[in-house]
Amino acid sequence: MTRLITIPCILLCLSLATGCQKQDKSQPTQSADQKAAALPEADGSTLIELITVTQDYRQWPMFPGKEALYKGQHPHGAYLTTYVSPAVLAALQSKSGQLPDGSIIVKENYSPEKELAAVTLMYRRTGYNPEGGDWYWLKYAPDKTILAEGRVDGCINCHRGVKNNDWVFTGPVK
Numbered sequence: 659m660t661r662l663i664t665i666p667c668i669l670l671c672l673s674l675a676t677g678c679q680k681q682d683k684s685q686p687t688q689s690a691d692q693k694a695a696a697l698p699e700a701d702g703s704t705l706i707e708l709i710t711v712t713q714d715y716r717q718w719p720m721f722p723g724k725e726a727l728y729k730g731q732h733p734h735g736a737y738l739t740t741y742v743s744p745a746v747l748a749a750l751q752s753k754s755g756q757l758p759d760g761s762i763i764v765k766e767n768y769s770p771e772k773e774l775a776a777v778t779l780m781y782r783r784t785g786y787n788p789e790g791g792d793w794y795w796l797k798y799a800p801d802k803t804i805l806a807e808g809r810v811d812g813c814i815n816c817h818r819g820v821k822n823n824d825w826v827f828t829g830p831v832k
Contacts, residue, residue, distance in 0.1 A: 697760045700783045700794035702807040705762075709779070710802070715741045715764045721828045722750055727772060733812070735767035735775055740828050755832045756824050759784040759792075763826065774800050778813075780825070790814045791825040 698704050709715040721740040730738035743762040761782040769775045779796040795813040797806040817825040824831040
């Protein structure tokens with residue numbers, strides 16, 4: 659008798675679960691405006707919190723073709739490790755030619771002794787600075803003290819040389 663009741667109950671639960679799943683799939687997708695509103699502001703403290711507490715950027719993939727502590731150069735450091743947000747990785751793999759709104763590239767800058775000296779970050783925010791590729795620039799010390807942020811002339815002027823590669827030196831975007 660118990661078996662006769664249990665089997666229909668299981669079947670009912672499975673059909674309800676399947677119905678719920680179908681219902682979730684029919685929910686409307688976010689509009690571009692809603693997605694943009696969900697992105698963090700172009701603000702140093704907010705982004706540091708995002709990439710160190712909310713999401714640990716060190717769990718993100720490294721820039722394709724790069725490994726930890728590859729040779730770097732001024733102004734970043736003797737050695738570098740570059741991480742990319744999942745959206746960046748997807749765009750790089752698809753060779754889209756442009757990184758999407760919300761893209762984050764994090765570069766750890768190391769001394770010749772391989773000690774972390776600073777962290778630099780590029781954050782794409784559509785409309786933030788069209789003349790600078792819509793990139794927000796951030797440099798902070800290992801203790802999270804902000805050293806430079808925003809429309810940093812040194813960053814923009816240097817990266818302008820790779821404007822055709824979406825302002826990225828680390829590797830090809832296309």
